[in-house]
Amino acid sequence: MSEDVLAKVYEYLTPGLPVVPIAQGAEAVVFTSEKHPYLPNSGKFILKYRPPKRYRHPSIDKALTKHRTIGEARLLTKLFLIEGLKVPKLIACDAYNGYLWLEFLGEELPHGKGFSNLKNFLWMYATDDGDPYCSIVEETLKKVGQQIGLLHWNGYCHGDLTSSNIVLSRSGKNETSWQPYLIDFGLGSTTDSVEDKGVDLYVLERAIISTHSAHAEAYNEWLLKGFSEIYKRYGDAGEVKLKEVTKRFQEVRLRGRKRSMIG
Numbered sequence: 001m002s003e004d005v006l007a008k009v010y011e012y013l014t015p016g017l018p019v020v021p022i023a024q025g026a027e028a029v030v031f032t033s034e035k036h037p038y039l040p041n042s043g044k045f046i047l048k049y050r051p052p053k054r055y056r057h058p059s060i061d062k063a064l065t066k067h068r069t070i071g072e073a074r075l076l077t078k079l080f081l082i083e084g085l086k087v088p089k090l091i092a093c094d095a096y097n098g099y100l101w102l103e104f105l106g107e108e109l110p111h112g113k114g115f116s117n118l119k120n121f122l123w124m125y126a127t128d129d130g131d132p133y134c135s136i137v138e139e140t141l142k143k144v145g146q147q148i149g150l151l152h153w154n155g156y157c158h159g160d161l162t163s164s165n166i167v168l169s170r171s172g173k174n175e176t177s178w179q180p181y182l183i184d185f186g187l188g189s190t191t192d193s194v195e196d197k198g199v200d201l202y203v204l205e206r207a208i209i210s211t212h213s214a215h216a217e218a219y220n221e222w223l224l225k226g227f228s229e230i231y232k233r234y235g236d237a238g239e240v241k242l243k244e245v246t247k248r249f250q251e252v253r254l255r256g257r258k259r260s261m262i263g
């Protein structure tokens with residue numbers, strides 16, 4: 001992580017507010033903090049910072065950062081209000097400077113298997129003595145599908161639906177029931193576009209095929225089962241919309257295959 005960026009963040013924060021860098025993505029650097037940004041509460045929080053991009057004109061850069069930070073904050077706030085949909089709680093937003101504070105989700109998986117995103121979770125069951133087809137994996141993937149179903153049914157798309165952008169949480173350490181949360185709405189949008197929804201499903205399918213090819217068929221089936229369950233709750237209207245989305249998903253998949261054959 002660049003020293004400049006770290007220095008900027010430490011200069012910006014209240015002196016002594018402890019933050020630890022954990023990830024550098026294409027858009028943002030992400031930190032954890034054991035302290036709430038402005039309340040005495042402790043817990044675990046995420047600070048997501050979009051640093052200035054030197055290759056952009058400073059005024060354009062400022063405008064873009066502000067636009068994207070506000071966009072993500074606004075979307076998270078709307079999504080948080082949807083019953084059953086699980087996204088991180090927005091704690092604070094300083095759009096002008098490119099900072100978002102969010103609720104921290106997830107945990108370290110047992111036996112050093114890494115952070116509890118869907119990608120590492122599936123690896124945990126696919127390696128060592130794990131059973132990749134056990135009921136915990138099946139249930140979790142159906143719940144992931146339901147989360148995507150809820151998102152789409154309510155008129156939103158994620159825009160970067162990879163298995164790292166799905167974080168799993170449990171209420172207790174010994175629990176075997178995992179609750180998926182969708183994170184990283186930097187490319188998310190309010191949209192009823194069938195194409196965008198088909199692309200969301202395709203991006204996740206590709207992510208699963210590329211990291212868990214041996215079990216991908218069953219995994220994607222369970223995801224789609226959970227997804228369909230949400231639409232089917234809405235009777236005939238749900239069935240019609242479900243058909244539209246799954247048809248487009250197949251078309252997007254076909255286009256993807258053609259593209260990879262042509263190279």
Ligand SMILES: Nc1ncnc2c1ncn2[C@@H]1O[C@H](COP(=O)(O)OP(=O)(O)OP(=O)(O)O)[C@@H](O)[C@H]1O
Nearest residue numbers: 023025026027028030046088102103104105184186
């Ligand atoms: N609310 C959260 N709780 C726990 N971890 C989080 C949270 N938000 C982000 N992270 C961690 O930080 C990483 C990067 O965050 P995020 O995906 O939002 O940033 P990004 O810059 O858009 O990343 P990328 O370009 O890789 O998509 C995530 O993959 C995750 O490991």
